[in-house]
């Protein structure tokens with residue numbers, strides 16, 4: 001598989017650094033100097049990439065153009081380990097946009113958001129409040145899978161957030177449902193805990209934002225704990241359903 005030159009440089013730099021840190025003392029001084037130059041070049045490249053993300057997106061006026069840009073993105077380290085960028089999918093004139101945290105293994109493999117067990121539960125949660133999955137647009141805060149499904153790092157979220165913000169502007173949903181605390185914090189620009197964020201609407205410009213548990217979190221527990229969390233999620237979903245029905249009636253077809 002062909003790789004872009006800066007990715008090759010990055011991998012080479014990491015390998016050489018690893019050799020150096022491991023005490024391998026066979027690197028010729030000229031190679032060591034090249035290593036330093038490479039390291040600086042990679043850092044410059046990364047910084048340039050991040051500036052591009054935030055500076056140019058206001059000029060991107062269609063979702064398909066934005067998707068083409070995101071699919072080439074290398075603005076953060078997650079690009080090195082992803083298989084597929086997961087841009088998001090669904091209704092491009094949605095009343096409701098759903099935002100998760102990051103792609104998982106199945107999403108990374110297929111390039112589609114919320115597939116696998118979490119996706120099945122999300123579809124059921126929506127169906128329980130009479131919303132078909134096809135009616136909404138589904139995406140996540142970061143578009144590339146963090147290794148081992150770890151929580152995305154702050155710098156990764158910051159690098160990717162301009163894409164999500166542009167998606168929100170282009171899709172213009174009346175309502176946003178954030179799944180999990182990471183998504184709620186990133187979308188609302190706050191540090192509050194999930195328990196502080198859920199159970200009410202927040203205003204984001206002219207949009208209403210609700211935050212609830214991520215389906216993967218609900219699936220992590222069994223028995224009483226899961227029932228308890230599902231009851232709370234159900235409360236959030238019913239709150240969302242009322243607003244969704246009102247907005248759906250107002251929305252021009």
Ligand code: SF4
Pocket residue numbers: 070073074075076077078079085142143144156159160
């Ligand atoms: S996670 Fe976002 S910022 Fe990082 S490489 Fe993927 S698309 Fe780019």
